[in-house]
Amino acid sequence: MRIALLGYGKMGKVIEQIALQRGHEISAKIDISNRTDLLSINSENTDVVIEFSSPESAYGNLKFCMEFGLPTVSGTTGWLQHQDEIARLCLENEGAFFYASNYSIGVNLFFELNKSLAKLMSPYTNEYKVSTNEIHHTEKRDAPSGTAITLAQGIIENLGNKIKWVNNLTANDNEVPIWSSREGKVPGTHEVKYISEVDQIEIKHIAHSRNGFALGAVIAAEWIQGKTGIFGMQDMLGL
Ligand SMILES: NC(=O)C1=CN([C@@H]2O[C@H](COP(=O)(O)OP(=O)(O)OC[C@H]3O[C@@H](n4cnc5c(N)ncnc54)[C@H](OP(=O)(O)O)[C@@H]3O)[C@@H](O)[C@H]2O)C=CC1
Numbered sequence: 001m002r003i004a005l006l007g008y009g010k011m012g013k014v015i016e017q018i019a020l021q022r023g024h025e026i027s028a029k030i031d032i033s034n035r036t037d038l039l040s041i042n043s044e045n046t047d048v049v050i051e052f053s054s055p056e057s058a059y060g061n062l063k064f065c066m067e068f069g070l071p072t073v074s075g076t077t078g079w080l081q082h083q084d085e086i087a088r089l090c091l092e093n094e095g096a097f098f099y100a101s102n103y104s105i106g107v108n109l110f111f112e113l114n115k116s117l118a119k120l121m122s123p124y125t126n127e128y129k130v131s132t133n134e135i136h137h138t139e140k141r142d143a144p145s146g147t148a149i150t151l152a153q154g155i156i157e158n159l160g161n162k163i164k165w166v167n168n169l170t171a172n173d174n175e176v177p178i179w180s181s182r183e184g185k186v187p188g189t190h191e192v193k194y195i196s197e198v199d200q201i202e203i204k205h206i207a208h209s210r211n212g213f214a215l216g217a218v219i220a221a222e223w224i225q226g227k228t229g230i231f232g233m234q235d236m237l238g239l
């Protein structure tokens with residue numbers, strides 16, 4: 001498979017290694033320094049685009065990919081205010097778009113665990129207060145993390161007494177607090193806690209490296225071949 005990497009930073013470089021190990025070719029590596037080379041990517045030279053750039057650049061990159069019908073896997077966070085428009089362009093052009101706030105299999109199992117736990121805790125919202133926290137490396141540009149937002153959405157949909165999340169602010173009773181911190185080179189740690197006066201329940205996912213995210217993105221790129229539509233990890237993993 002010929003893969004164009006859109007964004008060649010920390011994730012782009014790990015994805016390249018894993019893609020090569022799995023027998024794929026890299027047809028382009030586009031970063032901020034050569035971003036106009038994006039215009040040279042087309043379906044003659046590329047089977048799939050993997051996009052891990054920046055919150056500010058993702059929308060422009062994805063709009064280009066959708067308008068030119070390039071099957072695309074994106075993991076960039078912090079751009080989802082434009083998600084509906086990208087989905088519309090994808091469907092209009094009969095393209096393929098795969099998005100996940102987190103490509104690691106472990107985190108996607110953790111998402112399911114989080115939803116089940118929230119459902120289980122729903123009769124006990126007077127006793128237990130929910131909170132979430134995420135820790136990432138100091139180069140991360142967005143907060144809260146996309147993964148933390150997905151966890152908060154899972155809580156909102158299943159706990160029953162929450163309507164939105166707030167970041168690094170004391171939460172009202174109908175809000176899920178997400179506490180974000182940036183430390184050293186941490187690849188990504190996420191935790192959900194339910195605290196009562198008498199005890200505490202915690203679930204936690206710790207990424208040991210970026211390899212799990214990158215492998216998931218390459219597998220998604222393989223999986224999307226020949227498909228049209230909008231997909232996520234639940235489709236691919238059958239969750
Ligand atoms: N879904 C998932 O599983 C994961 C998602 N992520 C997300 O992926 C994104 C990238 O993460 P990461 O690789 O760590 O970040 P990096 O900053 O290391 O890499 C992003 C790269 O994209 C480049 N870039 C910026 N604008 C453009 C553009 N217009 N075209 C092409 N490249 C561009 C940046 O250049 P410059 O630095 O010069 O601006 C940078 O080199 C983030 O949003 C992060 O949250 C990360 C890990 C896992």
Ligand SMILES: O=C(O)C1=N[C@H](C(=O)O)C[C@H](O)C1
Nearest residue numbers: 077101102140145146147188
């Ligand atoms: O920026 C990162 O590094 C990460 N970003 C994603 C997010 O915002 O959730 C996924 C992972 O936690 C690493």
